[in-house]
Amino acid sequence: MAWLHKLLRPDSVPLRTMRLDAGHALDVARLHHQGGFARGWEPAECAALIADAAVAADGVFSGGGHHPEGFVISRKAADEAEILSIVVAPARRRDGFGRALLAAHLARLAEEGAVQVFLEVEEGNLPAERLYRHFGFREVGRRKGYYPKPDGTRATAIAMRLDLA
Ligand SMILES: CC(C)(COP(=O)(O)OP(=O)(O)OC[C@H]1O[C@@H](n2cnc3c(N)ncnc32)[C@H](O)[C@@H]1OP(=O)(O)O)[C@@H](O)C(=O)NCCC(=O)NCCS
Numbered sequence: 001m002a003w004l005h006k007l008l009r010p011d012s013v014p015l016r017t018m019r020l021d022a023g024h025a026l027d028v029a030r031l032h033h034q035g036g037f038a039r040g041w042e043p044a045e046c047a048a049l050i051a052d053a054a055v056a057a058d059g060v061f062s063g064g065g066h067h068p069e070g071f072v073i074s075r076k077a078a079d080e081a082e083i084l085s086i087v088v089a090p091a092r093r094r095d096g097f098g099r100a101l102l103a104a105h106l107a108r109l110a111e112e113g114a115v116q117v118f119l120e121v122e123e124g125n126l127p128a129e130r131l132y133r134h135f136g137f138r139e140v141g142r143r144k145g146y147y148p149k150p151d152g153t154r155a156t157a158i159a160m161r162l163d164l165a
Contacts, residue, residue, distance in 0.1 A: 037085075081114040082118045083117060114164055118160070129158065139159070
């Protein structure tokens with residue numbers, strides 16, 4: 001993926017994507033906390049998730065870095081997958097990391113037999129929504145009051161689906 005990314009965006013930071021293992025749990029927990037979600041993921045929860053055979057976790061790294069600067073995690077079931085979370089470190093946003101990460105992750109999910117990918121995104125989260133739409137995700141429904149917000153209110157979730165076949 002790194003060479004393709006460089007070709008498409010020659011002036012951007014060199015990056016590579018890689019599968020994550022339980023040794024990356026602390027990095028994932030740190031990045032997840034930077035995602036601005038109401039409920040954080042603890043390192044032990046991340047380790048258990050990554051070690052789960054039904055879960056696919058990928059990371060994006062800059063240059064020769066050893067710590068991921070973004071991650072995406074999905075749960076697989078039969079020929080479907082659900083993206084549970086995707087986060088890029090704030091300092092790396094808007095530099096193609098999310099796009100490279102999602103491209104590698106969707107290719108992996110397809111390779112592993114997924115034909116449909118689902119996810120939920122908070123209404124108003126335009127960076128995420130635009131990223132998903134770029135890959136062909138389409139809205140399939142809305143859930144009012146789905147996300148608890150830090151201020152005690154609840155936000156609507158937009159359910160999206162991508163057909164990989
Ligand atoms: C969503 C997120 C992963 C995008 O990562 P990123 O590395 O900044 O994304 P990229 O630089 O690869 O951008 C890819 C596309 O996403 C969209 N996008 C990303 N950031 C955007 C922004 N601030 N405003 C509008 N569109 C944006 C654009 O379509 C962009 O393509 P373009 O640069 O050609 O316009 C990142 O903003 C993030 O970690 N957000 C916090 C966590 C989160 O909300 N996760 C989603 C939960 S459902």
